[in-house]
Amino acid sequence: MSNNKPMPAATEITAPFWEGLKAERLLIQQCNACDHWVFYPRRHCPSCLAHDLTWRDVSGGATLYSFTVARIATLPDFADEMPQKLAVVELDEGVRINTTLVGLDESEIQIGMRLQPVFAQVDEQGRRLLRFTGLDKDVQSLQQASMTDQAATEPAPAADAPRQIALDDDVGLQSLVSEAFSDWSNEIVVDQALIDAFAALSGDDYWIHTDPERARKESPFGGTIAHGALVQVLQSRLKLALGYEITGFTSMVNYGSDRLRFPAPVPAGSRIHARARVKSVERLKRGTQLTLELNTHVVGQERPSVINELVILYM
Numbered sequence: 001m002s003n004n005k006p007m008p009a010a011t012e013i014t015a016p017f018w019e020g021l022k023a024e025r026l027l028i029q030q031c032n033a034c035d036h037w038v039f040y041p042r043r044h045c046p047s048c049l050a051h052d053l054t055w056r057d058v059s060g061g062a063t064l065y066s067f068t069v070a071r072i073a074t075l076p077d078f079a080d081e082m083p084q085k086l087a088v089v090e091l092d093e094g095v096r097i098n099t100t101l102v103g104l105d106e107s108e109i110q111i112g113m114r115l116q117p118v119f120a121q122v123d124e125q126g127r128r129l130l131r132f133t134g135l136d137k138d139v140q141s142l143q144q145a146s147m148t149d150q151a152a153t154e155p156a157p158a159a160d161a162p163r164q165i166a167l168d169d170d171v172g173l174q175s176l177v178s179e180a181f182s183d184w185s186n187e188i189v190v191d192q193a194l195i196d197a198f199a200a201l202s203g204d205d206y207w208i209h210t211d212p213e214r215a216r217k218e219s220p221f222g223g224t225i226a227h228g229a230l231v232q233v234l235q236s237r238l239k240l241a242l243g244y245e246i247t248g249f250t251s252m253v254n255y256g257s258d259r260l261r262f263p264a265p266v267p268a269g270s271r272i273h274a275r276a277r278v279k280s281v282e283r284l285k286r287g288t289q290l291t292l293e294l295n296t297h298v299v300g301q302e303r304p305s306v307i308n309e310l311v312i313l314y315m
Contacts, residue, residue, distance in 0.1 A: 009222035060117030228262035
């Protein structure tokens, strides 16, 4: 199963709900002025407009209000869940929640059926998502990880032997230049511990990277994000199957970057991967210079987080 699916980002208002799920508790806001139950989380009561809400435990007892069966994955990472049973359930307190039904065959799903909550663990950091199942199902087995947390670094898929091109083969070198990117690399997790370690090493301990509580309240990203320089450094841990190997050189050095940009953030806890293409090959007096455009993305995101036009000098 994939654990690269996009995860909800807790905010100052919603954090108690997500923290409750971690503890296998379902917390819903209730208005102290009129006793109205509130969901989704808000600052004020939608019934009487009072700004006096308290988070309270509820049992999770619910009735199926509506559902649909999705048979085409919205993202490749959801392919392992197909078909998805997407639902709206009504808690006994009267609020309705969008969720996913688990442990149920399509033939078992009926509008109005009684449901119980499943606090589905989705990673080894203890994060959980709220799902629902029938009253006759084994909740404990369903609460195990639905997205198994894999090792931080996974080996790239086996590839065919790379094409060997001699450094003096000008035609062969120019044939590498392409608009097409390679396949995706392996994936690695950029968690808060890694971000904190980089902050300690670099001295860049700005709160947007290192203070999850403040970032949750004040950051436009709803939480901490990785340093752009950290993501750039991690590119060396992303193994690319470029499909070629240059031979016949004495030494090879990283000559720098022609262009380095950080177009999108990497939220703490994200998985990243990369792909690359050869942008240009030039023969110069000092050697043969190959420019490799290396794009690193958060898994599932189309916009890259780092664009690095890496210049490699062969001599």
